Amino acid sequence: MFFSRFWQDRRGSVAPMFAIAVIPVIGLTGAAIDYSRANSARTGMQAAIDATALAMAKLAPTLTSDELKTKANAYFHAMFNHPEAKNIQVTPNYTTAGGPQLTVSVTGSVEATFMKIMGYDNMNIGSSSTVKWGNQRLRVALALDNTGSMASAGKIDALKTATNGLLTQLRTAATTNGDVYVSIIPFVKDVNVGAGNKGASWIDWSDWDNKNGTCSKGQGVTNYSDCMLENGKPKWTPASHDTWNGCVTDRGGTNTPTGQDYDTNANAPGSSQSSKFLAEQYGSCPQAVMPLSYDWTAMNTLVNNMSPGGNTNQAIGLAHAWMSLVGGGPYPTPPAKDPNYSYSDVIILLTDGLNTEDRWFTDQASIDARQTLTCSNVKAAGVTLYTIQVNTDADPTSALLQSCASTSDKFYLLTSASQMVTVFSQIGTNLSKLRIAK
Numbered sequence: 001m002f003f004s005r006f007w008q009d010r011r012g013s014v015a016p017m018f019a020i021a022v023i024p025v026i027g028l029t030g031a032a033i034d035y036s037r038a039n040s041a042r043t044g045m046q047a048a049i050d051a052t053a054l055a056m057a058k059l060a061p062t063l064t065s066d067e068l069k070t071k072a073n074a075y076f077h078a079m080f081n082h083p084e085a086k087n088i089q090v091t092p093n094y095t096t097a098g099g100p101q102l103t104v105s106v107t108g109s110v111e112a113t114f115m116k117i118m119g120y121d122n123m124n125i126g127s128s129s130t131v132k133w134g135n136q137r138l139r140v141a142l143a144l145d146n147t148g149s150m151a152s153a154g155k156i157d158a159l160k161t162a163t164n165g166l167l168t169q170l171r172t173a174a175t176t177n178g179d180v181y182v183s184i185i186p187f188v189k190d191v192n193v194g195a196g197n198k199g200a201s202w203i204d205w206s207d208w209d210n211k212n213g214t215c216s217k218g219q220g221v222t223n224y225s226d227c228m229l230e231n232g233k234p235k236w237t238p239a240s241h242d243t244w245n246g247c248v249t250d251r252g253g254t255n256t257p258t259g260q261d262y263d264t265n266a267n268a269p270g271s272s273q274s275s276k277f278l279a280e281q282y283g284s285c286p287q288a289v290m291p292l293s294y295d296w297t298a299m300n301t302l303v304n305n306m307s308p309g310g311n312t313n314q315a316i317g318l319a320h321a322w323m324s325l326v327g328g329g330p331y332p333t334p335p336a337k338d339p340n341y342s343y344s345d346v347i348i349l350l351t352d353g354l355n356t357e358d359r360w361f362t363d364q365a366s367i368d369a370r371q372t373l374t375c376s377n378v379k380a381a382g383v384t385l386y387t388i389q390v391n392t393d394a395d396p397t398s399a400l401l402q403s404c405a406s407t408s409d410k411f412y413l414l415t416s417a418s419q420m421v422t423v424f425s426q427i428g429t430n431l432s433k434l435r436i437a438k
Helices: 002-008 014-057 065-079 155-173 206-211 224-228 296-304 314-326 364-380 399-404 419-431
Strands: 085-095 101-111 122-133 136-145 180-187 213-215 236-238 247-249 277-279 290-293 342-351 384-390 411-414 434-437
Touching (some): 014 065, 014 101, 065 085, 155 180, 180 314, 206 213, 206 224, 224 236, 342 399, 342 419
Parallel strands (some): 136 342, 342 384
Antiparallel strands (some): 180 290, 213 236
């Protein structure tokens, strides 16, 4: 009877309505609080899993699945500070299908407080992060000035430091062998293609044989022409090619009988004399070139052994750098390009001096004009060209190097040796293609 009168009494109708309504109100308010706690944990989870994916990216190619899982879990838990999150499971997955990619997923739960009255004990949370290496592969040729002027102002030492640093960046950018190839072309007036190539068909010995040998007339006659001026029937005997130091000068140009511009293109040497590399016993022969490779130890050794000497011929360094990217002569044909990847061919030309001589010309204007042709041909072939002038002697800014660069932002004018380290680091960063995708 009491409850019947209670429900029928209009004066008491607010109380039962409030009692009934308060349950969902409390539930919704509690749900908002629980959801806020879960969302905070999930936000922290996303930040931690992003950091974990980036940290594991460089390790993934070298670890087993179990090792990767162990390290990923340890790293995530060190970064994630949300004790309310329980049952954390971190799962990394590294694959090379369609390009190297690492995905790290995490799941967990947050215990409900208020939502328990609505029948929910836990709220599941989770997130993932993917680090994908760009499908860009790099082939980089370094044409490095080793001329005598590099001995001043600490330039040769800075060049070694800068180049070793760049090689480290490029090595780091590669996840598998072949992602990044590098060739190194130390140049002076000549380039050293390696004395071990003395038997190669692409070497022209005609000039070398006439300038290196002995005359039957005895001492004091050091070349074929002078020997033939002697009375009687002198005999000129060319020296053994085993004594060649590996240096070659510019290939055939417009001054040759054939008129072929082999000094400005990357066409492979053939049977014609002008297409071959002319051997020369240059007294300041630099370190031998290294064709495209991912032998990082050998590259560092070459760089550390560079020493300054000789005159400046930027054009021959550029021409050989270009040929190293396409193959021919001392440069093996590069591996075929995988259609699943895109490729960037890059030349970095660094010099501290203005052109002084090459095989065909002795004045800077004529040498520069020939090099301008080479620069135009390089860019027309789709090669990205960086040019760097290390100007510690207050020389004029090189209009040639400015125009040679693929774009204005790829020409660098440096006024101190130490800036080489900074610029090579900037270029290395630009060339690295690692990116994160969520």
